[in-house]
Amino acid sequence: MKAESKLIQGEILVVDDQPDNLLLLSTMLTMEGYQVREVISGKLALRVVKATLPDLILLDINMPEMSGYEVCQQLKADSDTKDIPIIFVSASHYALDKVKAFNCGGNDYITKPFQMEEVSVRIKNQLAIRRLQVELTAKNTDLENEIRHRQKIEGELLKLNQQLKILATVDGLTKVANRYYFDEMFEREWRQSNREKSSLSLILCDVDFFKNYNDYFGHQAGDLCLKQVAQAISEVVQRPMDLVARYGGEEFVVLLPQTPAASALQLAEKIRHKVHKLNLYHPLSATSDRVSLSLGVAGIVASSKHSKEQFLAIADQALYQAKQLGRNRVILGSLS
Structure with a gap:
């Protein structure tokens, strides 16, 4: 259990203009071992992300001045922030809103009112995918620098790619496509x-x-x-x-x-x-x-x-x- 806790720890930025939502998510995520930062607007979120990159962002959609869609688009257009997983949190159940969230670069979508168990699983899944992506990039760099170890490294890359494909395409609970x-x-x-x-x-x-x-x-x-x-x-x-x-x-x-x-x-x-x-x-x-x-x-x-x-x-x-x-x-x- 201790090893699992270390694996899933990370820094999460929660963006929501409703203080009650911020408090609820921050409290629950802190209890699970995450380091949580809270901001109440999209513009402030962009400044905070520039200062220190979080491991994952929970992003509300309907906010004054700048919507969650706009925040996501700006982050995905920036090479420094484009790989940060973004999970939208919204009260909207409409398919078009969900499609728009994914089209602008969102990695996942959670509807309010949410179950904390679902939030936790989705966060863990996105962090696992991101860590595999980082590891895969590192392995590619090693391959370029150490040609003599090509076969060994290629075997490791194949395994990582298989794991990444499963995480990226299969729903962890039901085992159908995600x-x-x-x-x-x-x-x-x-x-x-x-x-x-x-x-x-x-x-x-x-x-x-x-x-x-x-x-x-x-x-x-x-x-x-x-x-x-x-x-x-x-x-x-x-x-x-x-x-x-x-x-x-x-x-x-x-x-x-x-x-x-x-x-x-x-x-x-x-x-x-x-x-x-x-x-x-x-x-x-x-x-x-x-x-x-x-x-x-x-x-x-x-x-x-x-x-x-x-x-x-x-x-x-x-x-x-x-x-x-x-x-x-x-x-x-x-x-x-």
Whole structure:
């Protein structure tokens, strides 16, 4: 345990214009062994980072004078600060806000109100990735300076690259793809659909009343629930070209290349039934006594008429409608 504490220690800069949020995060992170600095504005954050580089930044989005998006863009444009991991912390659950956060250089996104266990895991993951990147850079320098040890060093680099790839592309809890990898594959499949004029579909899945489940059974049971849901989705989505990813929190996303909306709708129903058949007791759900999913489906043939962000928003809106209509159902979104 002592060795683990040393591994995860680091300096974290918390940026939020709300003193209560600063106090809460600072107190909890300090208790976990981190050195914490607090600032209440984006402009002040930029000055503080220039003075002393933190290991990681927790960044609020909606702040006066300068938003978190602007702060992130400036940091990522500076060679001295571009590699600092940035985790956005926001009350917004909208997909477009999350997409914007990742597009401007954010490494992760946490929605308020947050669970401290989730914050802790995401911080550890980003710090681990950053440390592997630093170590990988150091190994590359050694390789250039010590040609005679090339084979030994290349073996170490291969191992580090494998570890980095796992950390960078796989969700540590559910073992499906993570949000970063989904964004990368979504961009690739969007371009291919546009080029080949082929169908592309998305399914957004949300575990119904998961917070109630988590609060009632505890975080360990909640984590196990998410693992089982991810496994159930993966068992339904079997084509090698398809992708199942954790979208964030209790949300999952399925990317379906060369798949029309009608087929995606059928697949979404299979996913819903598969999860329901897990028979995970959920006494605090208003829609079922078992864990269930709400799903939003969207299909398109990519073109210049629509952006991939608009396409994602259609699936997100369909998911919202599924929740509004009582949850535990599938809704197909429309481009019109």
